[in-house]
Amino acid sequence: MALTQEQFMQLMGGKREPATASLASVLDLIKQPLDYYAVDKRVPLVGGQSAADLIGLTGTQSIIQDFSQGKPMMRDGLPDERFIEAAGMIPMIKPAAVGAGQAAKYLGKEALRQVETGTGLLGKGTIDPRMYVYKPTSPSKPLPEGVGSTFEREQVRGLLPVKDLSSNDLLGASVFTFPADSTNFGMKTLSISGNKIKPEFQTIGEGGIPFGRSVEHQAKDIGFASNEGAATGQHNRYEIERLKNLERGGSGRIIVAPTTMKNVANEAGGEAFSLQPVRQINALVQSLGVQPKDLAKIDNMVRNTKGGQYEGWVGMADPYAMEQLATANGVGVGKADLVKKVYEKYISKDAQKTLGYNVEDLKGSLLDPRLVDAPANNMGELWYEVNFNKGLTPSKQGSLHNDYLTDMGGNYLGTTGLQKTGDVFGKLYDDILANIPVVDKNGKKIPQATRELNAINVLRSQKENASLFVDETELERLKRLLGL
Numbered sequence: 001m002a003l004t005q006e007q008f009m010q011l012m013g014g015k016r017e018p019a020t021a022s023l024a025s026v027l028d029l030i031k032q033p034l035d036y037y038a039v040d041k042r043v044p045l046v047g048g049q050s051a052a053d054l055i056g057l058t059g060t061q062s063i064i065q066d067f068s069q070g071k072p073m074m075r076d077g078l079p080d081e082r083f084i085e086a087a088g089m090i091p092m093i094k095p096a097a098v099g100a101g102q103a104a105k106y107l108g109k110e111a112l113r114q115v116e117t118g119t120g121l122l123g124k125g126t127i128d129p130r131m132y133v134y135k136p137t138s139p140s141k142p143l144p145e146g147v148g149s150t151f152e153r154e155q156v157r158g159l160l161p162v163k164d165l166s167s168n169d170l171l172g173a174s175v176f177t178f179p180a181d182s183t184n185f186g187m188k189t190l191s192i193s194g195n196k197i198k199p200e201f202q203t204i205g206e207g208g209i210p211f212g213r214s215v216e217h218q219a220k221d222i223g224f225a226s227n228e229g230a231a232t233g234q235h236n237r238y239e240i241e242r243l244k245n246l247e248r249g250g251s252g253r254i255i256v257a258p259t260t261m262k263n264v265a266n267e268a269g270g271e272a273f274s275l276q277p278v279r280q281i282n283a284l285v286q287s288l289g290v291q292p293k294d295l296a297k298i299d300n301m302v303r304n305t306k307g308g309q310y311e312g313w314v315g316m317a318d319p320y321a322m323e324q325l326a327t328a329n330g331v332g333v334g335k336a337d338l339v340k341k342v343y344e345k346y347i348s349k350d351a352q353k354t355l356g357y358n359v360e361d362l363k364g365s366l367l368d369p370r371l372v373d374a375p376a377n378n379m380g381e382l383w384y385e386v387n388f389n390k391g392l393t394p395s396k397q398g399s400l401h402n403d404y405l406t407d408m409g410g411n412y413l414g415t416t417g418l419q420k421t422g423d424v425f426g427k428l429y430d431d432i433l434a435n436i437p438v439v440d441k442n443g444k445k446i447p448q449a450t451r452e453l454n455a456i457n458v459l460r461s462q463k464e465n466a467s468l469f470v471d472e473t474e475l476e477r478l479k480r481l482l483g484l
Contacts, residue, residue: 148360150193156204157186158215162370165383165414167484171475172251174241175468177379177421178234178460180224180258181208182371183276189365192284193357201283206276206403209258210368212382212412222393223256223384223410231392231406233461238386241467248469254386255413259421259460262376263367274403277366278325278339281346284355284362285316292317294354301345309333310341326403377456378418380482384410416482421456423481425468432458432466 185207190197197203207214212223226234238254246252285295299315309332314320325342328335345351347359364372371381390409422429433455439445459466468474478484 148358148364150358150361151365152190153184153187153365154190155186156188159186159210160213160215160218160412162213162415165416165482165484167475167479169253169255169383169385169413170470170478170484171472172245172249173253173255173385173470174245174250175424175470176234176237176241176254176256176466177259177425178256179261180211181261181274182263182368182374183208183210183274183366184368185210185214187365189280189283192280192365193361195284195288195355195357197283198287201286203276203279203283205366205368206274207368208274209260209371209382212258212384212410217407218412220407221387221390221409221411222407223387223412224258224408225395225404226406226408227404228406231404231408235386235392235408237463237466238388240464242388245469250469254388254467255383256386256410257379257383257424258381259377259379259456260371260374260381260418263363263372263374275322275325275339276403277343277362278346279322280362280366281343281355282316282322284357288355290317290355298345298348298351298354301348301350302342305341310338313338313342316342316346374418377421377453379421379424380416380418382415383413385413386410416484419481421459422452424478425459426474426477428466428468429455429459 184205187205188202189205190202211217211225214222217223225231238256242252242254245254295315295317299313302310302313312330312332314324314330318324324330325339326335328338331338333341346355347362352359374381387409390407392409393407395405395407422433433451436451436454437446438451470478
């Protein structure tokens with residue numbers, strides 16, 4: 001489409017410099033905040049452009065500014081190419097020519113609304129200017145559209161349907177707990193913050209708590225998995241309590257309900273203890289082809305950690321990176337410390353800007369949909385019975401869980417609403433809490449939250465007197481608490 005200068009004037013209501021100059025100023029006001037969403041330079045075709053460029057405001061604003069200043073509108077005998085952009089924006093900019101004072105607010109909101117909803121001139125066939133971008137956010141300056149849901153994934157491994165826990169299973173049993181993260185099971189991540197993950201690098205969630213509902217695991221009587229030491233420690237607790245349970249006239253059944261770990265949208269939480277988050281970051285790095293000099297800045301933040309234990313970190317783009325994260329070979333710390341340190345640096349603000357993603361989106365892609373907002377130290381999403389016939393068995397790496405190579409026998413019993421761990425264990429928890437010191441060795445008062453966490457940690461790890469025997473009285477209490 002080509003416009004003559006006269007046609008352009010007619011579209012603008014026959015008004016010359018004053019109206020168009022005013023309009024140019026208004027569009028510049030709109031363009032400035034849209035420039036805030038800078039598009040990642042690696043995005044094909046549109047890399048390096050801002051949101052204002054993508055929706056046409058840049059060209060429209062500039063041609064109107066030139067027109068208002070009397071600059072020629074023809075180049076080499078042809079109409080200025082920016083007329084096309086101006087014509088496409090006319091239905092939106094007419095209100096601005098009428099009243100520049102109110103137009104800026106209206107036009108800015110309308111532009112973003114059309115992009116958001118896929119309607120209007122800007123929404124149809126237009127690339128969302130807020131994709132492929134790191135979006136600075138903070139509690140004091142939240143983004144209007146929010147952050148944490150810009151990712152794509154699909155379920156590729158089966159989960160058993162959620163079912164209600166039966167109170168009949170609890171009567172006469174002994175209940176244990178241990179901590180588990182809230183990462184998803186069986187979901188393949190396709191993109192994060194608009195960045196497509198190449199198929200060869202796409203990761204599949206291996207689960208924390210949802211691991212216990214895996215169809216393939218349950219077919220093999222596998223209730224959970226952990227490293228050998230942790231799995232052995234937990235199983236020893238179950239063996240000791242099973243004998244005591246039978247002596248009390250119980251059913252001999254041992255039931256486990258894992259407790260949730262801390263989930264924080266923009267910092268390392270319970271998910272940081274497994275390889276899933278750094279594996280996801282590695283997939284992002286490999287898919288984007290980030291410049292080595294940019295990655296070096298992030299990797300050096302790891303290597304330069306005080307103490308020098310991380311100097312041997314090979315760097316995220318190195319072919320050996322994931323193996324080193326799985327073994328901690330070449331560094332002076334254990335696997336868990338290396339994984340957490342690398343994760344912390346790669347979700348820093350600087351790293352997010354460099355890679356063009358938001359940590360909230362990364363974490364959103366990692367977490368189970370049912371546990372995204374789960375508070376810490378709650379239990380009820382998974383109840384499973386320990387399968388002593390299965391016991392502990394070695395897992396083949398990569399077949400069930402890449403991080404935890406000892407399978408723990410168990411069978412899914414059901415799900416209840418999440419409840420505080422202390423409430424579920426009732427008097428047992430209260431008695432343990434009462435024995436947690438109120439002051440430290442220096443006489444300083446210990447915060448109540450710390451004391452409560454210490455009591456929960458006793459329930460999670462103590463070999464004896466850390467399980468709940470469910471007699472008739474306890475069952476009635478749990479039925480009310482859990483809605484059974």
